Amino acid sequence: MNSLWPVMAGMAPCLLALYYGQWQARGLRARCVQLQAALAAQRDTEMRLDFIAHHDSLTGLPNRLQLQLQLEHGIAYARRHDSLLAVLFVDIDHFKTINDTLGHDAGDQVLVQFAQRLRQCVREVDTVARQGGDEFIVLLTELHNGADAQQVAEKIMRTIAEPFTINDAPLEVAASIGVAVYPDDDEDIEALIEKADLAMYAAKQRGKGASQRFLPSMQAKAYSRLILEAALRHALEHNEFILTYQPRLDLKAQQITGVKALLRWQHPELGVVMPLDFLPVLEQSALILPVGAWVMSTAVAQVRRWQEQGHALTVAVHLSARQFFNKDIVQTLASILDKAGVAGNCIELEIAEAMLIDKSQHVEDILQQFKRLGVRIAISDFGTGYASLGYLRRFAVDVVKIDKTFVDDLSRDEAMVRSIIEAAHAQNMQVIAAGVETGAQLAQLSAMGCDEVFGFYISAAVSPEELEALLAVRQQRVALLTS
Numbered sequence: 001m002n003s004l005w006p007v008m009a010g011m012a013p014c015l016l017a018l019y020y021g022q023w024q025a026r027g028l029r030a031r032c033v034q035l036q037a038a039l040a041a042q043r044d045t046e047m048r049l050d051f052i053a054h055h056d057s058l059t060g061l062p063n064r065l066q067l068q069l070q071l072e073h074g075i076a077y078a079r080r081h082d083s084l085l086a087v088l089f090v091d092i093d094h095f096k097t098i099n100d101t102l103g104h105d106a107g108d109q110v111l112v113q114f115a116q117r118l119r120q121c122v123r124e125v126d127t128v129a130r131q132g133g134d135e136f137i138v139l140l141t142e143l144h145n146g147a148d149a150q151q152v153a154e155k156i157m158r159t160i161a162e163p164f165t166i167n168d169a170p171l172e173v174a175a176s177i178g179v180a181v182y183p184d185d186d187e188d189i190e191a192l193i194e195k196a197d198l199a200m201y202a203a204k205q206r207g208k209g210a211s212q213r214f215l216p217s218m219q220a221k222a223y224s225r226l227i228l229e230a231a232l233r234h235a236l237e238h239n240e241f242i243l244t245y246q247p248r249l250d251l252k253a254q255q256i257t258g259v260k261a262l263l264r265w266q267h268p269e270l271g272v273v274m275p276l277d278f279l280p281v282l283e284q285s286a287l288i289l290p291v292g293a294w295v296m297s298t299a300v301a302q303v304r305r306w307q308e309q310g311h312a313l314t315v316a317v318h319l320s321a322r323q324f325f326n327k328d329i330v331q332t333l334a335s336i337l338d339k340a341g342v343a344g345n346c347i348e349l350e351i352a353e354a355m356l357i358d359k360s361q362h363v364e365d366i367l368q369q370f371k372r373l374g375v376r377i378a379i380s381d382f383g384t385g386y387a388s389l390g391y392l393r394r395f396a397v398d399v400v401k402i403d404k405t406f407v408d409d410l411s412r413d414e415a416m417v418r419s420i421i422e423a424a425h426a427q428n429m430q431v432i433a434a435g436v437e438t439g440a441q442l443a444q445l446s447a448m449g450c451d452e453v454f455g456f457y458i459s460a461a462v463s464p465e466e467l468e469a470l471l472a473v474r475q476q477r478v479a480l481l482t483s
Contacts, residue, residue: 056130058108059115067129067137071189074127074141078182081142085182086149088138089196090118090156093174093208095134097325101362106166110173113164121156137193146181146213153177153211161209174209176200185214195219228281235265236291242266243298244461245315247470248432248454251446256471258314258348260454261299262461263291283320292323293332300340300347302464307342311471316348316378321355325362330369337373344374348399353379356395367395378432382420393427400424404435407455410444418448425449 056063062070071087078085092098092114099107111134118128118136127139138156140149156177163170178199186192195214202221203212235241245259265273282288299315306313323329337344349370356363356379367377378399379392392400402420406413417433424431433445436455445453459470 059112059130061115061136062127062129064129064131067127067131067139068189070127070129070139071192074139075182075187075189077141083141084143084146084148084184086140086143086146086152087180087182087192087196088140088149088153088156089131089178089180089193089200090136090138091176091200091204092134093176093204094321097321097362098171098173100325100327102166102171106171109166110164110171113166114160114173114175117159118156121152121159137196143181146179146184149179149181150211150213153179157209157211176203176209177211178203178214179211180214225281228278229285229287232265232278232282232285232287232291235267236287236294240266240268241291241294242463243295243302244463245302245467246454246461247459247467248316248452249458250452251442251450256313258316258452259467260316260461261295261302261318263295264461283322288320288322289326292320293336296333296347297336297340300336300342303342303346304340305464306468307346309468311468314346314348314376316350318350318380321352324351324355324366330366330373333370333375334373344370345376348376348378350378350380350401353382356392364395367397371396380434392429397429399430399432402431402433402450404455407433407435407441407445410441414444414448417445417450421449 055061055066074085077083092110095107095110098110111130115128115130115136118138122128122138122140125141127137127141129137129139131137138152140152143149157175160173160175164173165171178196178201180186180192180196180199182192185195195218198218199212199214202215202218203210206212242264244262244264246262247256248258248260249255250257263275263279265278267273282291296317299317303313303315319329333347337347370377376398377396378401379397380401381403382400400420402417406417410417421431430451431449432452432454433441433450434454436442436445436453436457438457441455442453442457462470
């Protein structure tokens, strides 16, 4: 034992060195593992930040920045391989209505599902990006002809047409699509997107769920629209709008008991500009809200003046879809009525028949709010859409307005008009016929039991002063007949 001690004593420093070296190695390996984990975490963070920088947080689609990169790569590829590239500008129709009706959470659900369906319609080499709001861009690469892009657009419309499921309930959604092709329509990236955008707006003109390929004439129309919109803004600021009033004749009383308010533009150089020349642009722009408020305020003030003169007239005012679905519309009218001291039953609000079909639950809620003000509700252009009189009953509609197209050819449409009148009366609704231009039409409608009519045979739209003169003449006639 004693003889081994010197050997073991000599080995101790070696063992200590060995253990120390192993300890250092373990420490180094631990540091390496920590460093690798830190680097991996940093890479993950950088990748997440890069994803966030290049993708939309809600849908996970590429955003504008990433789309720009994809466009540049796509155009470079198209140049090298002499192929085509298409930009599809996709916009959800009436998305604001969805947000206003069902809430922003439901709107987000629509956006997410919409993005998923767009992805299903394209190939791996293509790109679907969210441009912002309810706008999306689809980038199609490696195309052989422009017709390929149109086929994809049609596929998207068919896919979107299938009902969405929002909050466990079905919801119909539609989209408008504009198509622009590189290099046929333009070789500049920004110009290509702009032209696809113009084509999308042209598609919206055709109605819900339509697509349109860019045409050079669209640029001229867009430029004209911008000029006209600027002129309309100037008209509002400089009090160039006026209201005229078309009399409505009560067929039983043979008296003018109401009028339809019609907007005109008193242009300083062109004279009176009729609605067909500016109303479509006005209704598509945000200007319709202040102009619409001016129309309501002016019409209500005129009712007050006529009341002071002893004329009890109901004034009908048309509301566009954009006005009707504006969240402040009911409060705006309530304030106008209160300020003028006019009862709600002196005002009749016209809305298009098609608006009842779209998001009916929200329509019903708004109409009930109007009814609480005492306002009468009229459905214009009845018979041109899909609403039935039974369907109208749930909305507490007061008046049905038969479209002029039926009045123009009463010999052919007599059965239709008669059935509308009878069914409306059975549900305590009044019936007004539009566009009466002959004595024969007036007599026929009177025989059918129509309540009121208006049109050129009765009178064209006139100024308040001309209407007052017309009322005075009719009162004199009645006085002569009864004396």
